[in-house]
Amino acid sequence: MLEVSGLSTGYDSHVVVLGVSVDVREGEAVAIIGSNGAGKTTFLRAICGLLPVSAGDVRYEGRSIANLAVHKVARAGISFVPAERHLFPEMSVAENLALGAFPNRPDPDQQSLVFDLFPRLAERRRQAAGTMSGGEQQMLAVGRALMSRPRLLILDEPTTGLAPRLASQAYESLAALRTLGMTILVAEQQVPLVLGLADRGYVLENGAIQLEGPSAELRDNPTVQRAYLGVV
Amino acid sequence: MTAVIFDGLVLGLQFGLLGVGLTVVYGMGGILNLAYGSIAVVAAVVMSVSMRAGLQAGPAVVLGILTAAGISLTLNSTVLKPVYRRRGEDRVLLSLLLTIGVAFIIDGLLVWRFPIEALGLNVGWEPVSIIGVRMRAGSLLASAITLLVGGSLIFFFRATTTGKAVRSVIQDEVGARLCGVNPAAVRTLIFALSGVLGGIFVATQAMTSPVPISAGFEFTITALLVTVVGGLGSIRGAFLAGLILGIVNAMSSFYIGSYITTIILLAAAALTIVLRPSGLFGERA
Numbered sequence: 001m002l003e004v005s006g007l008s009t010g011y012d013s014h015v016v017v018l019g020v021s022v023d024v025r026e027g028e029a030v031a032i033i034g035s036n037g038a039g040k041t042t043f044l045r046a047i048c049g050l051l052p053v054s055a056g057d058v059r060y061e062g063r064s065i066a067n068l069a070v071h072k073v074a075r076a077g078i079s080f081v082p083a084e085r086h087l088f089p090e091m092s093v094a095e096n097l098a099l100g101a102f103p104n105r106p107d108p109d110q111q112s113l114v115f116d117l118f119p120r121l122a123e124r125r126r127q128a129a130g131t132m133s134g135g136e137q138q139m140l141a142v143g144r145a146l147m148s149r150p151r152l153l154i155l156d157e158p159t160t161g162l163a164p165r166l167a168s169q170a171y172e173s174l175a176a177l178r179t180l181g182m183t184i185l186v187a188e189q190q191v192p193l194v195l196g197l198a199d200r201g202y203v204l205e206n207g208a209i210q211l212e213g214p215s216a217e218l219r220d221n222p223t224v225q226r227a228y229l230g231v232v
Numbered sequence: 233m234t235a236v237i238f239d240g241l242v243l244g245l246q247f248g249l250l251g252v253g254l255t256v257v258y259g260m261g262g263i264l265n266l267a268y269g270s271i272a273v274v275a276a277v278v279m280s281v282s283m284r285a286g287l288q289a290g291p292a293v294v295l296g297i298l299t300a301a302g303i304s305l306t307l308n309s310t311v312l313k314p315v316y317r318r319r320g321e322d323r324v325l326l327s328l329l330l331t332i333g334v335a336f337i338i339d340g341l342l343v344w345r346f347p348i349e350a351l352g353l354n355v356g357w358e359p360v361s362i363i364g365v366r367m368r369a370g371s372l373l374a375s376a377i378t379l380l381v382g383g384s385l386i387f388f389f390r391a392t393t394t395g396k397a398v399r400s401v402i403q404d405e406v407g408a409r410l411c412g413v414n415p416a417a418v419r420t421l422i423f424a425l426s427g428v429l430g431g432i433f434v435a436t437q438a439m440t441s442p443v444p445i446s447a448g449f450e451f452t453i454t455a456l457l458v459t460v461v462g463g464l465g466s467i468r469g470a471f472l473a474g475l476i477l478g479i480v481n482a483m484s485s486f487y488i489g490s491y492i493t494t495i496i497l498l499a500a501a502a503l504t505i506v507l508r509p510s511g512l513f514g515e516r517a
């Protein structure tokens with residue numbers, strides 16, 4: 001579904017991600033793990049059009065979307081949930097969700113799906129997004145991303161700023177989405193959580209892929225255990 | 233007293249409309265369009281000249297409004313192009329410098345080509361009494377138009393998909409793009425809307441007193457005051473600030489004298505900023 005090959009990107013002339021290749025097949029959940037500053041965010045932003053692709057290609061459902069404008073990538077069926085969420089703070093939950101469906105009118109079935117997944121949002125329909133708690137904002141960000149019926153959901157550190165209990169709840173919701181057939185690509189530092197969700201994972205360090213493999217293999221890998229799982 | 237407040241309300245509604253045209257453009261990404269008032273005056277000149285050439289008032293006003301929209305769009309797609317490549321304060325500053333330049337050019341051309349032009353729209357109906365106050369028909373028609381346009385704007389921004397898309401870009405441009413909103417298209421729409429509002433504003437002004445070609449700068453300053461008091465990028469705030477400033481304006485011209493009104497308006501604006509640095513509705517939209 002998504003084939004990233006040899007992608008390089010960065011800020012101005014300063015290259016941060018160099019020659020990264022990542023595949024996501026339909027129905028899969030794929031993890032990108034790596035420490036602070038490894039380039040995970042930079043990599044995801046380039047896929048979504050928020051940063052220029054300086055080398056390599058991004059193919060989605062058979063066509064190149066490298067350097068496509070952000071709104072065109074979104075309309076092609078890829079929803080990105082950034083770590084900073086980028087909600088519309090002065091708008092209500094309902095309005096935020098409605099914009100997720102742009103340019104179409106919000107689809108009631110999809111909205112029910114979002115409210116089933118996050119009953120909290122249904123209770124808070126009229127509340128301004130900016131006044132909600134971190135956990136609720138995270139739910140809204142995912143809910144808004146789902147309103148366009150995306151075929152691929154990309155998330156950057158969905159646990160940012162969440163207490164451990166809320167972080168695992170966030171991953172429970174993603175697991176529920178998986179069972180509905182959603183394809184997911186997620187960057188995460190909380191390695192045990194994300195490997196619980198993902199089928200496969202990539203380890204990104206210093207802007208390059210160091211390791212890749214099925215989640216179970218990564219979990220048993222001594223390097224991964226030392227660096228990310230706190231095993232000594 | 234009641235009559236003065238009524239005058240203030242009539243004026244205030246118009247100020248609000250004028251302010252919205254500036255504030256939405258600012259909200260769209262830090263462009264302060266200082267040519268705004270001058271573009272509105274071009275609309276007035278087009279209305280006046282085409283009426284003298286024999287056009288009916290209605291079509292002449294529409295022509296003027298369309299001209300203002302056209303100039304506004306041209307500004308967005310030519311002069312402002314380099315501005316969109318910058319971010320933050322750079323963007324605001326560059327937009328200030330470039331649009332002030334455009335304002336000088338427009339004002340200069342107007343003084344050169346139409347030195348004595350002024351737009352007056354005579355609404356020839358009898359005055360009407362409202363709760364004991366005699367109101368000129370021109371004032372009433374101007375208020376009715378302004379309320380109608382203001383109401384439509386609120387409906388547009390609150391209830392339509394496109395209106396929500398505009399607000400989404402004002403509140404979080406990255407979020408809007410991720411939702412599939414094309415900010416460039418929204419910007420085009422907003423610049424056209426801004427020109428239209430400037431055009432409607434001069435038409436309603438001309439129903440109560442003539443609009444001279446030298447009014448551009450004053451219109452821009454008024455719009456700026458409304459925008460700052462109401463909160464940059466806030467549509468509700470612009471209307472509320474317009475009403476407040478309109479009433480202050482009417483009171484001070486009546487009780488003190490019109491020469492001091494501008495100073496009092498500036499003082500009122502300064503006071504608001506001291507009390508509420510982000511304006512009445514600093515939270516935007």
Ligand SMILES: Nc1ncnc2c1ncn2[C@@H]1O[C@H](COP(=O)(O)OP(=O)(O)OP(=O)(O)O)[C@@H](O)[C@H]1O
Binds near residue numbers: 038042
């Ligand atoms: N806006 C920016 N301008 C310049 N350099 C940046 C910018 N954002 C990030 N970088 C640099 O790019 C590198 C990769 O950062 P990135 O945010 O992609 O890492 P990350 O893996 O997402 O880290 P984290 O887990 O902390 O979110 C870092 O060295 C960072 O300093």
Ligand SMILES: [Mg+2]
Binds near residue numbers: 040041157
């Ligand atoms: Mg990151």
